[in-house]
Amino acid sequence: MNRLKLRWTSIAWSAAYLLLLLSLITSLRVIGMLFLIVPIVVLYSTLTLRQFIMHMIPVWLFALIFAGQAGLFLPLLGLFFMIPGIVMGRMYKKFTPALRIIFAGGLTALVELLVLLLIATAVFHFSLGQYVRDVIEIAITPLRAMADVNNDLSDVLTPEYIIGLSNYTLTLIPSGLIIASFTMAIITHAISRPLLESMGYSVPRLKPARDWRLPRSLIWYYLIAVFLEIIARANITGVLAAIVLNFMPLVHLAFTIQTIGFVFFWANHRKWGSFLPFVLSIVVVLIPPLRIIGILDLAFPLREYITRPKR
Template structure:
């Protein structure tokens, strides 16, 4: 009985999250959208899961269409699309897969879902991503251009060429934004679902301790190749290759930041520092991006082995 009422509560939470997509809160609530799906799929059998989800989807579609008309179908479709990564994560939890595999597999699934959703919006609703990005950029720059009209000294900064360049840059960075959004959603979901499921006596794998975080050493060579492309032949590359370099570099920088944080926790564990100190230093690493060079050195050289080597 307790489990049944818990499932009903999570079903209601999922319904509210779906309906929140009709409001301005959607920019926040979308990151929690697959949490109820994961909990329900992990705690119910397939028949029970379908019995909970079908009524939610029907109610969402009816309410959304009543409030938004034809556009309301998009919200209902969004619920179905993001049900898939929730099912993938729940299935991996049932298989007792490692946390890293859960995050990676579900992240890739979410990314594919976002791309399919973009295609759906383009085909069905004639959504034009380039025009949408241009409108967002112009809306964001409008207050600064108004200031430029008052202060001629900064008028050249916010010229039409600047706005066009910013629009083009933003459009090229869409893949990076989709990747970060996908994995952020999955990491948030795992961080919420793991303690919830464990409190319900379901076993869920944890991520390795931060002190054990280490990336593949081959990433260094990809990074060097990207640096060469960016600094030596950037003026000669265009199209897909230019977009690849533009999106790959910030992703690698994030990876090296994670490696640096792992090294900080490793040092804290090895030196037996106060448990609060590595969290504080990790925040410093995030706020001061050049510190990621520590992660590059840690990845390129056996730095941890040198530190732990017995002194003669």
């Protein structure tokens, strides 16, 4: 890519980064957060460190001007999302395997989230528990209005139920942070890789979906977790219950990924093309019980059975 074209492309990506940053003070903040790392990765992967800094300074200045009541909120968020973007961009430059890039980006984002939560709690006296309760109160406000004409619903929405739901949600925060962090890293890689390749840069790819296979030892971890979950349901609280409650969503997600890998493997063996397994993968995500296919794929040699020559 010639210098002039690279220069204008970099300016365009800086503008996109600014727009995504400004979206954080609008109702589109969730979408903005999911894609905010992408411009950073593209810019850091295609520019020198000095050029990258020169592009970031105007973005932060404009964000500070347009922030209004948000003040330093936007530049600080920009710095927050810049760090995992730099980590991933640096690894792209070194042509590090894609899975390691995603893991490093997700882990960096997770550590940052934990640090921000610690700072907010220690310095600004932020209460995560109170915040969760406030969010739940806002969410159930429409249900309270319906409860006025539905006695069965009013019997459910008791103060004890609200407290229990708040505590349960608070317990699931760790797994929620993990899933959110790695989701951002996966989305960033999925978008950045083809963009960088279209710009003429060589970028590592993930293995084809048909080759996705998790360690078989995950089955034993799952069985242990199920056993502990049974124990935890017997009114056992504290650290054990929290570990089980947070581990199960993660292992279920892992089995869903394994199921998707099996779907693509089967489709490739049947020569179905790529559209049908893509649709089936969406079905797997929308119907969680289908993850049992991934469990069976790990526990038994299903793929070897499918590819075994028939006599």
